[in-house]
Amino acid sequence: MAEKEKREKIPRQPMPEQDPKERGKNFNEVPYGYTPELAQREAKRCLQCKKPKCIEGCPVGVKIPEFIEMVAEGNFIAAAKKVKEDNSLPAICGRVCPQEVQCEVLCVLGKKEEPVAIGRLERFVADYERAQGVVELPEIPPPTGKRVAAVGSGPAGLTLAGDLVKLGHQVTIFEALHKPGGVLVYGIPEFRLPKAIVEAEVDYLKRMGVEIKYNYVIGKILTVDELFEMGYDAVFLGVGAGLPVFMNIPGENLCGIYSANEYLTRSNLMKAYLFPEYDTPIARGRNVAVIGGGNVAMDSARTALRLGADNVYIVYRRSKTELPARAEEVHHAEEEGIQFKFLTNPVRFIENEDGWVVGMECIQMELGEPDDSGRRRPVPIEGSNFTMDMDLVVIAVGTGANPVITSTVPNLELNKRGYIVADPETGKTSREGIYAGGDIVTGAATVILAMGAGRQSSTAIHECLISKG
């Protein structure tokens, strides 16, 4: 008891990070991560609850208190291995999971003071292991002779592939793009998730035996049925929610108006921020408006800032309390000088003679009655229109289901928004042998939920494959 009280006395350890003024000019990662000392100190705060609540909040059930105990004792490598028993991408999750609404929100310490910084510790152990260059492979059982195809190399597909090779199955991932990772590589920027980390985690999977085929747009070069003909015993669809949603307002196709997907893909996947060293160009605006209030909007705004904008605005039709982005992202954006225009909605874009956007007419909004989502519905205030000068606009109001693959799988049940209907426990779809998970089932969600779905489908596929003998 005495010992526990002592532990509680330590305050939550902040993670050192780049100065906001400096980092607004570079693409380097914002936080530096814990030092071993900071990590141990933070780990000592954990109460080691008998019935740990935190694990319940983790979609993949990482044994949180066990690994934290190892960190407290200084056994960092053992801690990393412990995390990896349940999570094959810990360096990524430690960085991008919304821990504040998952594991950390359930931490008992959080009732009185601040919860244990589980995410920062997860990140620390994964980084520590990688830096030591001792990322050992788990033992792989003898081959079962079963073959599984995963379509899409986002977190859902990667997790599924890792799980199944560990069980002795042969897994091939078919990826449409030329790099693995899905949103992790084309969407989330370098300053939040260094691409070298994604590469290292994917490398680990490859070393375990996962095969990845790039430049395969399934539905075009091969259909899912052809994958079965090629001898795959099961197919997992983890193709994400890769369809940009536009606002359908006048002037939206002007030059200088990007979907967030395009803006971030140019910058991240194609490395346009390094133009002309890399060939892909990206428009650099002085006054940039990002429409939307989610993580994607924050990432776009902070990218625009780093690409040299003088003013970057987040234009959001509701108020600050409704912002869907993680608090930490909003905080980072504010620190860097991103300006928020709440209760504002664009109604049309204004062009110059070359077809470039030069301005945006907006209307002021107010909050009315709650809508289906439970949030108060924004309603326009008549006659409140005003214009803002803008030379770059990024539209980050959401994504939808891309029909490239789903339209080529006969009898695959979709919901009315085009997402795949799949059993929430197993990922089973209406077609035998076809499983699905991640954003293509749930709509745009989170990395860890996509991983959880990959995990569930891998279990279901494994059971089905061994029962068939």
Added chain:
Amino acid sequence: MFKILKKREMADSTVCHFNVEAPLIAKKARPGQFVVLRPNETGERIPLTMAGTDPERGTIDIIFQVVGKTTALLRTFREGDYILDVIGPLGRPTHLEKLGTVICVGGGTGIAVLYPITKALKEIGNHVISIIGARTKDLLILEEEMGNASNELFITTDDGSYGRHGFVTDAMKDLLEERKDVKLVVGIGPVPMMKFVCKTSEPYGVKTMVSLNAIMVDATGMCGACRATVGGKTQFCCVDGPEFDGHQVDFDELMKRQAAYLKEEKVSYELFLKEHGQ
């Protein structure tokens, strides 16, 4: 990695033809579809319509005009070299139907895109009249191939150095005047040309298909870089196209969007020329 098996330069070395090993794409591709390629690790992704495929040999043909850094870089590739990424087949195939008399109009490297479509239209029994044009004689490509793929072939050059003196649209207008049985026009070339092909055919009420070469990034419908306004609605050229009813296309918008990166393209190209000592 995709190996270049054959390379040939055409049109006064302004145009380059690669025969590339890509067995799966060759097997799947249909006329009108395109590939995206990325030459090397620092390269950009550019769409190129396939000028032909050989499913048996497992090869595809791509023909491109050297217009900037990426195409200039590609031209430095030799037989036996590898293109880092080739993605395809992408886009919807051409809708092929036996209609009767069809006019195929091609300008510049658009002729390369037009060629497999022309061939397919003739093969299913249409009477195909082709009109191909270039600025001057030396820049005209695929004359022989287009001749073989068509029932009748007309040639125009802007400077009168070969064939009829004038634009493809001049020849096309005369044909539409003469022959009242034309059921379809397919026009592929630079955007201004396609715009005028559509303007020319419109009064005759003849359906006109065009292939839009918008700027693309992923070419799987994920980014919207390739959006164009067709019939007042936004369409993604990479997945909804590349072929559209030309009478519905907002060509002026497309031209502006194609020019969006002229400044950057110039920077890139000049840097390339400097690095290559040109």
